[in-house]
Structures are given as structure tokens and as C-alpha cells.
Amino acid sequence: MGSISLKSVEKWFGEVQVIKGIDLDILYGELIIFVGPSGCGKSTLLRMIAGLEETSRGQIILDGDDVTHKVPSERELSMVFQSYALYPHLSVGNNMGFALKTAGAPKTEIAEKVNAAAETLKLNDYLDRRPKDLSGGQRQRVAIGRAIVRKPKGFLFDEPLSNLDASLRVDMRFEIARLHKTLASTMVYVTHDQVEAMTLADRIVVLKDGLIMQVGSPRELYEHPDNVFVAQFIGSPKMNLMACETDALKNLGPKDAVQLGIRPEHIAVVATGQGHCEGTVQVSEYLGADYFHYVDCGDLGLLTVRTAGSADEIEGQTIGLRFDETRLHFFNAEGLRTGESA
């Protein structure tokens, strides 16, 4: 129970098309993540699955039933909002049991399930408190608790960690990953944070301007991006892109290649004259485990190079850069992947 299919789904706001025909099959038990820059339609798509936003065209199939025109309550999905959206006039316990109470479950069953969810999320001590007496992290746990108390067909997360501070975000990310393993239910998760996407997802859907750019596992997306957009969007720091016509790179790729991409960690620092190109290190950022060097390579532009944090300082020096030729990505004039590395 819990497979979701989108069939040529479109969303129009008046004359503006926000979702431009999306086909996607989300399998039972899968954690699928929608990522993309702001305004790409990822939240809209999630809200359409939830039923909070009408679907202009196409179909949404939930467990084989067409739910396109059903109201949210008939879809049996749970949602966790970015802003938590807890009921401020109810205690934590009542917030979590609200959906069960609405469904007319007996009191003992509600108490039992709320306690079980509170146990999972370590909220036992807070059940009688009001949301305003909780910290941000606790509130988000209540919001997740509210979603898991009943057994929905699937969970929808709308940027659930965006409002938390960095360390709490890491904790909650782990929490969600753990929940996904224990509950084994379908989860659709929207985020603009690619670290969340890479760490949590079974499959990632990269969206841009209401269209799917690529669907695949985090590794597929990182190692075999289908196009320039995905190549640049996934990975931090971004993949370096260079024009293929420059002398240094002319014969590396297939004939139709226009752009060459290489991840910062696949570039080695060598002595001048021994690599594919050379340049001056303008800025070095020390991150502890890593160094990010920004190297001005003239015609090739500014390249980012990642080296181990234990390497020597090279800021201001002129260095040679050697690309790992097995890790090159080539893109044609349309920005699509072409050929394999030479």
C-alpha cells in the first residue's frame, strides 16, 4: 500500500504553467526526494499529491485509485509542513492524536498510539505541554509525530528541516532516515538542500521550471548527470564546467562535446607544466577535512579544486592541474550528456 503515480500532471495558475507535464512512479516504501532551485515547482507538486492544490491536467493515482479530484481527507496521506503547523490551542498529545480523534478512534487506542509515537520521537515528557512551550526541534518532532500516529498510505514532507539550525538538522535528518527504515512506508520529501537529498533519498527527482531534469539514485545523479543542470545542481562545491574548444582540452571528448565537466575532487594539484592546465590559486578555503581552492585558469575560467585538509597551503601560487580522465563528463550544445570520457 502506498504507491503513487503521476501521469502527465500539469498545474496552471491562470495563464502561467507551473508544472509542465510530469510522469513519475513512486514505488511502495520508497523515499523519494524532489529537489530543485526555488520556484521550480517542487512544493506545488507535493501539494498536488496532498490534494491541497488542484491538478489542472493529468492524473494522480494512489494505490491504483484515481485520486486526482479527491479532497485531502480522502487520500489518507500525512503531511509535515515546513512551518510545523501545530494546533496551538491543543496540547502536544492532542496535536498528535488529532487525526485519530477526527477518524473516531476510541480514546484508549488514541492514547496507545500517541504514546508509541512519542516513544519513538522521545516526546514522552512533553505530551501535556502546548506547542509554544517547545523548542523548534521539539515542535518539528511533534509535527512528525502527528504524521506517524495514524498509518497513512504515505508521508509528505515539505522542507521539514529548513527552519532548524544546522546541528539540529543533522539530528532530525537521522531521525527521518530511521523512521523511514522502521515504518517502511512511502515518503515524498521536498527540499532545496542537496545534502538532505543525497543522504536520505532512495531516488532523487531533480526539477527545474516545472519539468523533471533527471530521476535516479543519489549515486547515479552524482556520477552520471544527464545534463548540465543536474551536473551543476548536485554536488557541493559545484562541478567545474569548461568549454571544450580550448587548446588544453580539445581532444579529450567526443566530437559533439561542447562543454566538459569535472568534479573538484577529481582534479589533482601537480607541478606546472605536468597537468592539463595551470593557473593561480586565488583563494583557498580551509574546512578542516578539505581545502577548496579557487584557481584562475585564464581561458578555462575559475576552477574549484578540492584537496585533503592536510595538504600544503598553496594560496597565491601558480600550480598545474591534472584532470582524472576517467571522471570527465561531456555535454553537447543542448546541454545533454554525450559519450563517455575518452
Next chain:
Amino acid sequence: MIVLVIPLYAIFSQLGMRNTLWGLLLVYPATTIPVALYMLQGYFRGIPAELEEAGLMDGLTRMNVIRKITLPLALPALASVALYVFMIAWNEFLFAFMFLDNVDLYTLSRGIAELNSSEVPRQHLMAGAVIATVPVLALFLWFERFLVAGLTAGSVKG
């Protein structure tokens, strides 16, 4: 108000509603509802839309979202607007003074004005005025429990 009184006097006289409580029952809501709506809409707009969406996701219908989420959260606003509207009607004098001739129909404020005569000791008028404030005072004390600030605090971030 004075601008309204003269035409209403003429119309109500022709409709036979002038010397009746029904006439006042029509006038008071007509003058207070616009202000009450204006006051309430600001508050309703301030209730985060996500809360209502969370209600929809939790299995409520639109009507039940209003009943179980929106209205309980709007209680402070409903209470203060109700008190305001009650006070306006309770203290209203001008319409009652113009429309009512029959002593049996007098509203409290209109009745107290009747005490303003040379035959009644002035203390009675003053006492009447004080007594007239007591129900409003009592009502306010009871309503105060609903007038809590920040009922929506903690619901959404920021």
C-alpha cells in the same frame, strides 16, 4: 448617526416600525456588523493557512476545519468583538430616543434619560447611570478569560 436617524425615522414611520423594538433590532446589527466584520477579518487573516491545511490533511472537511481549528483560534477576537457590539447596543441612546414613544418599550439608556426631570432627585439619575454600567462590567469580567493574547503562538515558525 445623526445623518441616518432622519431618513430612518421617516422610513420606519411609514413601515410602522418606528415605535417598536423590532425597528431597533434591525438598526443595531446594521450599524455594528460592518465594523465587527472589519475587525474580525484582520484576525482571521492572521491565522496561518498551514494550520487549516494541516486540518485538511488530518481528515477534516472544510466546515470542520472552521469549526475545530479556525473558530477556537479566533476566540479572543470573537469575544472582544462580541463585547464591543454588545456595548454599542447597550449604550445606544440616539435611535432609542428618536424611535421609541411607548414607555413600556424603553431601553435602559432611554429609560434613564427619563429620570432627567425636575421632579426626580438628581441622585436617582446618577444612580441609574451607574447601575447601567454594571452588566457590561460583569460581562467583561466573564469575557476576559477569552481575551488571551498570542493564542496562535507556537503554531508556525516565525
